[in-house]
Amino acid sequence: MTGTNTTDFDVHPAIDRLWREIENREDELNQLIANLVWYQSVLGSEADVQHFVAGHLQLSGLETDVWDIEESLKELPESGDSGVPFEGRPNVAGIQRGAGGGRSLIVNGHVDVVSPEPLDNWTYDPWAAEVVENRMYGRGALDMKAGVAINLMLPRWLRDVGIQTRGDIVIQSVIEEECTGNGALDMSRRYQADAAIITEPTGGSFTQAHVGVMWFKIRVKGRSAHAAVAPTGVNAISKMVPIIRALEDLDRELNEGSHPSFEGIDHPINLNIGVMSSGDWPSTVPGMAELDCRVSFYPGKTVEEMRSEIEQAVRHASQTDNWLQENPPEVVYHGFQSGGSTVSMDEPHVQLLGSWHQYLNGSAMAPRSGTGTNDMRYFNFAGIPCGCYGPGGAGPHAADEYLDLSTVVPTAKVLAAFMLDWCGIVDE
Amino acid sequence: MTGTNTTDFDVHPAIDRLWREIENREDELNQLIANLVWYQSVLGSEADVQHFVAGHLQLSGLETDVWDIEESLKELPESGDSGVPFEGRPNVAGIQRGAGGGRSLIVNGHVDVVSPEPLDNWTYDPWAAEVVENRMYGRGALDMKAGVAINLMLPRWLRDVGIQTRGDIVIQSVIEEECTGNGALDMSRRYQADAAIITEPTGGSFTQAHVGVMWFKIRVKGRSAHAAVAPTGVNAISKMVPIIRALEDLDRELNEGSHPSFEGIDHPINLNIGVMSSGDWPSTVPGMAELDCRVSFYPGKTVEEMRSEIEQAVRHASQTDNWLQENPPEVVYHGFQSGGSTVSMDEPHVQLLGSWHQYLNGSAMAPRSGTGTNDMRYFNFAGIPCGCYGPGGAGPHAADEYLDLSTVVPTAKVLAAFMLDWCGIVDE
Structure with missing residues (x-):
């Protein structure tokens, strides 16, 4: 047959x-x-x-x-x-x-x-x-x-x-x-x-x-200091929190779009915060924090378009915080970069x-x-x-x-x- | 002399x-x-x-x-x-x-x-x-x-x-x-x-x-899943955010107390979130997140009293979230445990x-x-x-x-x- x-x-x-x-x-x-x-x-x-x-x-x-x-x-x-x-x-x-x-x-x-x-x-x-x-x-x-x-x-x-x-x-x-x-x-x-x-x-x-999938890291700088004088430092873990919240929001927004092949699927697009690492000593204010994330996007959307949305969300979140404005988080791409x-x-x-x-x-x-x-x-x-x-x-x-x-x-x-x-x- | x-x-x-x-x-x-x-x-x-x-x-x-x-x-x-x-x-x-x-x-x-x-x-x-x-x-x-x-x-x-x-x-x-x-x-x-x-x-x-100093870890459980079906998992990084915020609040509260030897010192007590680690793969929803922290307390206060305050803050923060209520974060003590x-x-x-x-x-x-x-x-x-x-x-x-x-x-x-x-x- x-x-x-x-x-x-x-x-x-x-x-x-x-x-x-x-x-x-x-x-x-x-x-x-x-x-x-x-x-x-x-x-x-x-x-x-x-x-x-x-x-x-x-x-x-x-x-x-x-x-x-x-x-x-x-x-x-x-x-x-x-x-x-x-x-x-x-x-x-x-x-x-x-x-x-x-x-x-x-x-x-x-x-x-x-x-x-x-x-x-x-x-x-x-x-x-x-x-x-x-x-x-x-x-x-x-x-x-x-x-x-x-x-x-x-x-x-x-x-x-x-x-x-x-x-x-x-x-x-x-x-x-x-x-x-x-x-x-x-x-x-x-x-x-x-x-x-x-x-x-x-x-x-x-x-x-x-879907297409892209991996990206977000690095937020802090300023390390002895915990005994923590206010002289800047805690990178705390500074990462608004970025985490912004990525959660972006995940919701991305699912407001649609694609004929993905109709009827609940939450087809997923921005996953897969890894977070920061600091190496309980008594030291962490000077750097890093997320490692994965985001998906519908066929037809390009890697470049997806990158632009991520960077915009990070920029937007940084505007709520003086430190982040002066020390803008860095977005680094690795792993999957494909539609x-x-x-x-x-x-x-x-x-x-x-x-x-x-x-x-x-x-x-x-x-x-x-x-x-x-x-x-x-x-x-x-x-x-x-x-x-x-x-x-x-x-x-x-x-x-x-x-x-x-x-x-x-x-x-x-x-x-x-x-x-x-x-x-x-x-x- | x-x-x-x-x-x-x-x-x-x-x-x-x-x-x-x-x-x-x-x-x-x-x-x-x-x-x-x-x-x-x-x-x-x-x-x-x-x-x-x-x-x-x-x-x-x-x-x-x-x-x-x-x-x-x-x-x-x-x-x-x-x-x-x-x-x-x-x-x-x-x-x-x-x-x-x-x-x-x-x-x-x-x-x-x-x-x-x-x-x-x-x-x-x-x-x-x-x-x-x-x-x-x-x-x-x-x-x-x-x-x-x-x-x-x-x-x-x-x-x-x-x-x-x-x-x-x-x-x-x-x-x-x-x-x-x-x-x-x-x-x-x-x-x-x-x-x-x-x-x-x-x-x-x-x-x-x-001050006395105590180190402690806080472990929050999530549920790992492939990022493609992230809503079937529970992201431990996201679940850690309210705990981070609660510890920041406790740091402020602890500084409302005083001790004769520490008068005139700005922010003498410091609860420092020194390390955060969670996940090992961008495309996997992280199933566990851990903080490693250091808190100080005035002479005269015991390790046991400090532990009780930490555990209470974590319990309180967990009450805002169904998952955390059903999967209470674990507090583990290591390193400094001394007045x-x-x-x-x-x-x-x-x-x-x-x-x-x-x-x-x-x-x-x-x-x-x-x-x-x-x-x-x-x-x-x-x-x-x-x-x-x-x-x-x-x-x-x-x-x-x-x-x-x-x-x-x-x-x-x-x-x-x-x-x-x-x-x-x-x-x-």
């Missing part, structure tokens, strides 16, 4: 064989997800898991491509700077060459995970991948070691059941999805394809749109994915607009239509993140059928 | 010899101060400078006593817990035995210094002890490597000019003055004397009273010190009430009358801390004459 929405059609015997293989190897897939969770692949620590990924692709018989991103990438528009050099933290791709005459497909995932801190909030060890009542708990179990594991198993299953596709399949494993998108930006410049899919944990819906993107639900590969979802689940694949960013933007910017489709669970970036294991095989079956249908099957 | 206030009397020839020695060796004294500043002896890094101090005392011919404080000290009243084990960070004492028949004296100083962060605020390298226009800049140059250097040189000069005292002199070098007072608490239990003096940088005044102390200006050794100050400076030694704490309390608690007298400068605990080098020799001369007069001179 191609782009139809019916459930009344014959399934190619190769697809049926692949489905049986996937069902029979559920334990192996779950084991692979756990293996990936055990790698504590936070920013800067992605090397080990990427070498595991490359090894797995190679064992499946794919051409593997492992390389460090060049530092000059950070000068490109829509790139970011995580503060960590690229050396020794490679991107990885595996290429399954098709027989020719089919459409090519990129299947992408990221191996980096956010920190599990504060650990006290976890009921489970965030790195143990413990399974309780068919939920696998762990940092990255959902976001997105499960997707990466499916991506790795797709070519392995194909090989083991002896199916060859007509179009090329490129399995991609990137770094820095959680902080800059640099891994995917680099991939989108290195590999071309007729379509791309990212197996982010969408719970069976399809990400057709997502949102959309992909049409009418794109042929989205239609096809939706058909297989409908066939296997008995219900339509729901479009979803992400209030967070994800790597799909770089493929859309490069003209490779891309959205996200993956398994379900709860708590990405939160304590007790878990993957709903009952969603993994159904998701893998939809993706496998879509992949064969999109790329074309070489008949035996 | 003993306890008189006249300047019309004969100076003992030994004192006069000692003064000439001090004047002639000014360069050596300044060099010793610089040597001490070069040791970056922040909390946990006191070992090297203490071994230098012990070596210097030994070279002067004193019995030296170098020992690690026992961990059980932290269970005593008025002790604190810095979080750093005592092992390998010794207290040091040097004992100059007298010939007998005189009064004994403890001369005390601390080697620990507070962090120089943020370094950006410094014009000078905080560890270089650079001298510009007769000011020595550096962390600890004033507070109190200068005092420690004077303490070390006092017995060295005595030896070199061949003067023996009747009473014992105990030179003490302690750790943790800046965070707990544990070093001095331990000293006050190990050595007895008829009087004690601490060469803290008083600029030629005498510290007759000082203030006073010493009478009529104490014989204070009178005698004042007489020599008057003789050499031509003006009365001004009493001073410290709005910060210092180690004198433990000697007063132990029945050894103690206050502080030392050189001058500016910016203790602040950027560009400096020692006014013109005050060092005059201070050393007062202390040297007082010491000989107090302990008694063995005539040749």
Whole structure:
């Protein structure tokens, strides 16, 4: 079937064989997800898991491509700077060459995970991948070691059941999805394809749109002094309070706007004050305070426009305080500096994915607009239509993140059928 | 002279010899101060400078006593817990035995210094002890490597000019003055004397009273979540704001009280919010925020009373917010947990010190009430009358801390004459 929405059609015997293989190897897939969770692949620590990924692709018989991103990438528009050099933290791709005459497909995932801190909030060890009542708990179990594991198993299953596709399949494993998108930006410049899919944990819906995201720090200067003569100093923590309040206000204002893809979503735009640090000694008046924030904005709005609104809010808040007027807070940009993107639900590969979802689940694949960013933007910017489709669970970036294991095989079956249908099957 | 206030009397020839020695060796004294500043002896890094101090005392011919404080000290009243084990960070004492028949004296100083962060605020390298226009800049140059250097040189000069005292002199070098007072608490239990003096940088005044100081942390819980769904989380930074405001209010209220020793001092009591830390990722709603604070209180008020006021203010602030009511902030005590102390200006050794100050400076030694704490309390608690007298400068605990080098020799001369007069001179 191609782009139809019916459930009344014959399934190619190769697809049926692949489905049986996937069902029979559920334990192996779950084991692979756990293996990936055990790698504590936070920013800067992605090397080990990427070498595991490359090894797995190679064992499946794919051409593997492992390389460090060049530092000059950070000068490109829509790139970011995580503060960590690229050396020794490679991107990885595996290429399954098709027989020719089919459409090519990129299947992408990221191996980096956010920190599990504060650990006290976890009921489970965030790195143990413990399974309780068919939920696998762990940092990255959902976001997105499960997707990466499916991506790795797709070519392995194909090989083991002896199916060859007509179009090329490129399995991609990137770094820095959680902080800059640099891994995917680099991939989108290195590999071309007729379509791309990212197996982010969408719970069976399809990400057709997502916001842009920008990170920024705000630094407020104080004047340090011994606490015994505190009035001779200026407390940077106290001076930060009106800035915090101004950012909370801006968060409310930003949600007064709207975008067709985000209608019906409660509070789609989020300005998050994620980190505050100030001072290093209880008996010293802190001479500096810093916030580290994340703000989102609708597709179509530029990074430059968003920066201007942030700076205006900070300037406005500073006008209420003499010290802040004379010592204007500094706004510094780092990490994500990239706009949102959309992909049409009418794109042929989205239609096809939706058909297989409908066939296997008995219900339509729901479009979803992400209030967070994800790597799909770089493929859309490069003209490779891309959205996200993956398994379900709860708590990405939160304590007790878990993957709903009952969603993994159904998701893998939809993706496998879509992949064969999109790329074309070489008949035996 | 003993306890008189006249300047019309004969100076003992030994004192006069000692003064000439001090004047002639000014360069050596300044060099010793610089040597001490070069040791970056922040909390946990006191070992090297203490071994230098012990070596210097030994070279002067004193019995030296170098020992690690026992961990059980932290269970005593008025002790604190810095979080750093005592092992390998010794207290040091040097004992100059007298010939007998005189009064004994403890001369005390601390080697620990507070962090120089943020370094950006410094014009000078905080560890270089650079001298510009007769000011020595550096962390600890004033507070109190200068005092420690004077303490070390006092017995060295005595030896070199061949003067023996009747009473014992105990030179003490302690750790943790800046965070707990544990070093001095331990000293006050190990050595007895008829009087004690601490060469803290008083600029030629005498510290007759000082506040009690207590450190405390306040922890506010939030609920972490991905920033894309921030409203499902609770931002601990935002929840900390009313607590910050409540502490600022309490600071004002505490200054509505009064104490006879602190009349005429502007804002003698200071509740300082010294540190705030929260979150570790811009795209995650922070699940915990922590303040680290210092509050002072008048002599006579107990640690328990102060704790109760802090806890009441936090409880009160929490009542304005449902989340804080259901998740009450936690107050945790660490570091300084000790009351203030006073010493009478009529104490014989204070009178005698004042007489020599008057003789050499031509003006009365001004009493001073410290709005910060210092180690004198433990000697007063132990029945050894103690206050502080030392050189001058500016910016203790602040950027560009400096020692006014013109005050060092005059201070050393007062202390040297007082010491000989107090302990008694063995005539040749």
